[in-house]
Amino acid sequence: MRALIVLVSVSLSMLLTACSNPRQEVTVQLANEVLLPAHQQWRDSNAALVDAVETYCAAPQASADDLETAFYQAQSRWSHLQPLMVGPLSEGNRSWQVQFWPDKRNMVVRQTESLLDEADPLTRAQLEKASVVVQGLTAFEYVLFDESVALADSRGRYCPLLTGIAGHQLALSESVLALWNEPGGMLAQLRDFPNERYATADEGLAAILRTQITGVDVLKKKLGTPMGRLNQGVVQPYQAEAWRSRQSIENLQASLQGAQAVWERVRSLVSDAALVKDIDQAYAAVANQLAALPAPLMVLVQEPAHRETLATLYAALDNLENRQQTELARNLNIQIGFNANDGD
Amino acid sequence: MLTRLSTGGLLLASLFLSACSDEPQSTDADVAPAYDDALGRQVVSHYGDVALATYSDALAGARELKTQIGTLLAAPTEANLAAARDAWRAARVPYMQTEVFRFGNAVVDEWEGQVNAWPLDEGLIDYVNEDYQAVMGNPGARANIIASESLKIGEQTLDLTDLNAELLASLNELGGSEVNVATGYHAIEFLLWGQDLNGTDAGAGQRPATDFATGPDATGGHNERRREYLSVVTDLLIDDLEVMVDEWRPGEENYRAELEADSVENGLRKMLFGMGSLSLGELAGERMKVALAAHSPEDEHDCFSDNTHASHFYNGKGIRNVYLGEYQRSNGETLTGPSLSDLVAANQPAADSQLKTDLNASEAALQVLVDSANNGTHFDQLIAPGNAQGADTVNAAIGALVVQTTSIEKAARVLNIQALNPDTANHSF
Numbered sequence: 001m002r003a004l005i006v007l008v009s010v011s012l013s014m015l016l017t018a019c020s021n022p023r024q025e026v027t028v029q030l031a032n033e034v035l036l037p038a039h040q041q042w043r044d045s046n047a048a049l050v051d052a053v054e055t056y057c058a059a060p061q062a063s064a065d066d067l068e069t070a071f072y073q074a075q076s077r078w079s080h081l082q083p084l085m086v087g088p089l090s091e092g093n094r095s096w097q098v099q100f101w102p103d104k105r106n107m108v109v110r111q112t113e114s115l116l117d118e119a120d121p122l123t124r125a126q127l128e129k130a131s132v133v134v135q136g137l138t139a140f141e142y143v144l145f146d147e148s149v150a151l152a153d154s155r156g157r158y159c160p161l162l163t164g165i166a167g168h169q170l171a172l173s174e175s176v177l178a179l180w181n182e183p184g185g186m187l188a189q190l191r192d193f194p195n196e197r198y199a200t201a202d203e204g205l206a207a208i209l210r211t212q213i214t215g216v217d218v219l220k221k222k223l224g225t226p227m228g229r230l231n232q233g234v235v236q237p238y239q240a241e242a243w244r245s246r247q248s249i250e251n252l253q254a255s256l257q258g259a260q261a262v263w264e265r266v267r268s269l270v271s272d273a274a275l276v277k278d279i280d281q282a283y284a285a286v287a288n289q290l291a292a293l294p295a296p297l298m299v300l301v302q303e304p305a306h307r308e309t310l311a312t313l314y315a316a317l318d319n320l321e322n323r324q325q326t327e328l329a330r331n332l333n334i335q336i337g338f339n340a341n342d343g344d
Numbered sequence: 345m346l347t348r349l350s351t352g353g354l355l356l357a358s359l360f361l362s363a364c365s366d367e368p369q370s371t372d373a374d375v376a377p378a379y380d381d382a383l384g385r386q387v388v389s390h391y392g393d394v395a396l397a398t399y400s401d402a403l404a405g406a407r408e409l410k411t412q413i414g415t416l417l418a419a420p421t422e423a424n425l426a427a428a429r430d431a432w433r434a435a436r437v438p439y440m441q442t443e444v445f446r447f448g449n450a451v452v453d454e455w456e457g458q459v460n461a462w463p464l465d466e467g468l469i470d471y472v473n474e475d476y477q478a479v480m481g482n483p484g485a486r487a488n489i490i491a492s493e494s495l496k497i498g499e500q501t502l503d504l505t506d507l508n509a510e511l512l513a514s515l516n517e518l519g520g521s522e523v524n525v526a527t528g529y530h531a532i533e534f535l536l537w538g539q540d541l542n543g544t545d546a547g548a549g550q551r552p553a554t555d556f557a558t559g560p561d562a563t564g565g566h567n568e569r570r571r572e573y574l575s576v577v578t579d580l581l582i583d584d585l586e587v588m589v590d591e592w593r594p595g596e597e598n599y600r601a602e603l604e605a606d607s608v609e610n611g612l613r614k615m616l617f618g619m620g621s622l623s624l625g626e627l628a629g630e631r632m633k634v635a636l637a638a639h640s641p642e643d644e645h646d647c648f649s650d651n652t653h654a655s656h657f658y659n660g661k662g663i664r665n666v667y668l669g670e671y672q673r674s675n676g677e678t679l680t681g682p683s684l685s686d687l688v689a690a691n692q693p694a695a696d697s698q699l700k701t702d703l704n705a706s707e708a709a710l711q712v713l714v715d716s717a718n719n720g721t722h723f724d725q726l727i728a729p730g731n732a733q734g735a736d737t738v739n740a741a742i743g744a745l746v747v748q749t750t751s752i753e754k755a756a757r758v759l760n761i762q763a764l765n766p767d768t769a770n771h772s773f
Binding site for chain 1: 477478479480481517519520521522523637638639640642729730
């Protein structure tokens with residue numbers, strides 16, 4: 001299995017009386033009340049990260065606590081946004097600039113350290129030209145949490161990088177927001193149909209749903225990879241997302257909430273009450289199980305006593321994915337197309 | 345294997361008629377049968393013929409590779425090493441065209457790991473440079489099978505004294521790590537070329553022929569075992585390809601028979617799923633976009649030999665072969681027959697001609713990678729940090745594959761194939 005697109009498209013059979021259809025209303029609501037706010041909050045968390053870096057790097061005695069908190073928040077807003085990033089953020093290399101995961105070969109260490117060796121001190125321009133591996137949260141996390149980095153004693157080396165990454169993230173999020181808000185931008189494209197992106201509200205809704213469905217698939221991957229599901233059951237703690245900051249589970253929760261926010265709006269369109277109940281329960285099951293996990297994911301995967309708990313959680317996520325990907329798609333008359341997981 | 349948080353740019357929007365348009369619209373239920381069932385059956389059967397021919401050529405290529413390796417081992421000269429490398433490159437031409445059969449046909453996908461697994465932590469197999477970077481937590485990353493008579497993994501000690509095919513195959517995914525690849529094309533590639541230590545600069549692996557010598561000029565160490573390894577692993581590749589050729593022979597109790605006994609719709613679905621999966625997720629995504637965005641030559645497909653451009657090109661060719669029902673064999677003959685293209689054209693000529701146009705465009709874009717390599721700039725240089733022109737070249741190929749995937753989806757819709765993934769398509773509710 002591999003990465004991630006679920007291509008979904010609404011079939012032609014949406015009928016003709018549909019010009020003031022509920023789907024259009026839901027699409028507009030999703031755009032205004034879920035998607036745009038999630039992008040805005042992501043932007044705000046990056047602004048706070050910029051401030052936190054500035055404070056930390058300006059005061060030689062400052063503890064890293066506030067900086068860590070700001071980092072957790074930025075990572076959390078980004079996790080929340082992932083099932084919602086229809087449009088600009090999913091295009092070009094933008095999302096890869098936020099985070100590079102999985103980083104199986106630990107490229108972040110090599111690329112970060114060699115960039116800092118070559119550029120002393122690092123300039124923003126050098127960072128902008130570097131690989132996505134060093135521009136985003138993965139590199140920030142490495143500097144802040146990796147045991148090999150003595151940040152407090154090497155601010156001269158690492159502060160320019162932290163400043164650069166936070167600035168890059170803020171600029172990136174502001175440019176994405178601008179693409180949402182500009183005349184004829186993403187927000188308008190999810191409101192005024194037809195437009196150059198979507199001929200109908202249904203296409204817009206389908207794009208939102210396929211992004212959300214992909215987001216749930218990614219959750220399975222983020223859980224399953226460290227569990228060893230791709231490795232004959234041999235656990236891979238270092239393949240967990242955010243293993244250095246021990247935030248894997250918190251990130252999963254934030255993403256789940258993002259996905260659920262879409263479902264909450266789409267629910268009214270579903271004609272099958274039993275299916276609605278099933279999907280509601282599927283979300284609740286995953287959320288409850290995540291909330292009950294007693295330790296960081298990289299710790300849990302290494303403890304045989306927790307194998308079954310994690311396997312049950314994985315099955316619950318799988319159930320949620322299937323309900324949405326197959327039954328919900330069918331109920332809404334949405335066609336499932338290629339999924340980039342379809343590679344290996 | 346790898347997962348990105350987003351394939352960025354690879355998300356596609358499909359075009360549909362507006363539900364509010366003045367044009368009368370049809371629903372799926374109103375549409376006449378999307379294709380003639382008897383013709384559809386012939387298309388699936390001919391797909392089997394194309395697979396058989398392509399795997400047969402891959403097998404012949406592997407046998408020729410074995411011959412050249414025999415010559416190399418008999419006389420380990422630079423000339424004989426070069427000839428063996430040429431034979432490896434030639435063997436890849438048909439093999440890469442088989443990869444389109446992999447996705448959708450479980451019998452291929454389950455078999456493939458032993459044949460073409462990638463990327464690999466090559467330190468499992470042989471000596472590596474000091475600053476070699478393996479996957480975190482891989483216990484076999486520096487096992488160096490060639491230099492070791494035994495290997496301790498966890499509590500288990502493996503006896504490596506006898507380098508037979510069974511042992512090598514058992515070492516794949518050692519310790520659960522998918523980058524522990526002991527067999528297949530890329531293990532052979534590593535043995536013939538060695539590590540490419542040039543990063544994103546010019547140059548491929550530089551293993552000297554004397555790594556296979558046994559006299560006073562021998563280099564590398566443990567040369568008898570390296571010779572044995574190369575010989576055994578190439579024989580295993582031949583055996584594996586023989587198995588797959590047998591799966592596609594007509595009139596036998598094999599996978600081909602299963603495929604042809606199944607519904608036409610399922611057969612067409614597998615064909616389209618293989619095309620789309622290779623086009624988008626695998627070739628555009630894993631094999632190009634990951635390497636480009638991370639400027640990571642470790643994520644290059646044929647990283648030891650710098651033959652990646654050719655692998656990509658012939659992957660693309662395979663997609664085209666399946667759609668057009670065409671395959672140009674290694675001997676120059678062209679196989680043709682009833683095709684997906686025929687079915688789509690009979691129903692909606694515009695969709696067929698669009699996909700053909702897109703296939704031509706992606707082939708042209710992949711050709712640019714090949715031309716670049718032939719002019720001395722290989723894929724690992726194109727992805728170097730700061731090489732804007734190189735990035736444009738790779739991105740153009742990615743973009744063409746993305747566009748082509750949209751048209752493959754469109755073709756599937758024309759044939760009334762809704763869910764494309766054969767694993768979930770028959771999910772009942």
